[in-house]
Amino acid sequence: MKSSRRSTIVAAMALVGMLGLMAPAAHAADAAKLAADGRAALQNLYAVQPEARRYARHARAILVFPAIIKGAFVFGGETGDGVLLSPRGRAEGYYNVSGASWGLQAGGKQFSYALFLMNDRAIAYLHNVAGWSIGAGGNIVVVDQAGEAAANTTTLTQDVYAFPFASKGLMAGVDIHGTKITQINPS
Numbered sequence: 001m002k003s004s005r006r007s008t009i010v011a012a013m014a015l016v017g018m019l020g021l022m023a024p025a026a027h028a029a030d031a032a033k034l035a036a037d038g039r040a041a042l043q044n045l046y047a048v049q050p051e052a053r054r055y056a057r058h059a060r061a062i063l064v065f066p067a068i069i070k071g072a073f074v075f076g077g078e079t080g081d082g083v084l085l086s087p088r089g090r091a092e093g094y095y096n097v098s099g100a101s102w103g104l105q106a107g108g109k110q111f112s113y114a115l116f117l118m119n120d121r122a123i124a125y126l127h128n129v130a131g132w133s134i135g136a137g138g139n140i141v142v143v144d145q146a147g148e149a150a151a152n153t154t155t156l157t158q159d160v161y162a163f164p165f166a167s168k169g170l171m172a173g174v175d176i177h178g179t180k181i182t183q184i185n186p187s
Contacts, residue, residue: 034082058118072108076101107172111167
């Protein structure tokens, strides 16, 4: 039993070290690069999931995380920086997403994430709360690649629509996790 507990602790420490080495890749060098990476990631989303454009036409802003790094072995973590884009593509702010998890899980991956903020209430919540927990402060709907439902002003009734995309790597398991989005000030 002691050996099993010791193995788990060693694996968790290795994961923390691995995330520490990978984390700089997830952080943009400066605001201009992060904005450019966010716009490029959004164009990639539109190329692989054309229905995302329908959401963009009605969004008040889009929060794009071009590269989120996630790794886990029982204990896990994820982090990445993103940019809040106006409907015209202008950078309005910069954010970090970070999360921790625990459960039967193992692996590592990198992925992108776009949050379509559909109304002023969602934008106000993002700006006024110190650390927005995904799933709190408004209704959020995750749209997967099979999400082919027609999107228009009468069907877009939620505060936020989330599109995960461009996943690379392998992550398996079941976990309990929490994710927070906080405003940052890149150089």
